[in-house]
């Protein structure tokens with residue numbers, strides 16, 4: 672972010688101790704790690720295994736068509752983390768659930784029923 676002139680400092684906005692890189696923001700940062708632990712635990716309720724490898728968190732799981740719910744989850748998760756980092760705000764799991772639910776509702780209005788079911792039904796237990 673500093674490189675692009677978006678921020679004055681290149682330190683992570685969450686921990687404020689390490690240089691913010693993609694791998695730090697989405698995997699190495701202690702704040703993100705703690706959030707991912709809670710997230711992974713709740714995802715297990717949906718029988719979704721959140722990968723425990725940095726490359727899978729950053730790039731998603733292959734083959735992509737078999738892992739639409741997980742990759743969908745990961746994309747929304749990373750966007751939430753990025754936004755909160757950019758706003759220099761904390762990560763809140765309850766807020767993330769609302770954020771995820773908003774995505775679900777928006778996509779319900781424009782995805783075909785078949786594609787919406789494929790993408791969201793495995794995640795519905797996440798809110799209960």
Ligand SMILES: [Zn+2]
Nearest residue numbers: 683685686700
């Ligand atoms: Zn950090």
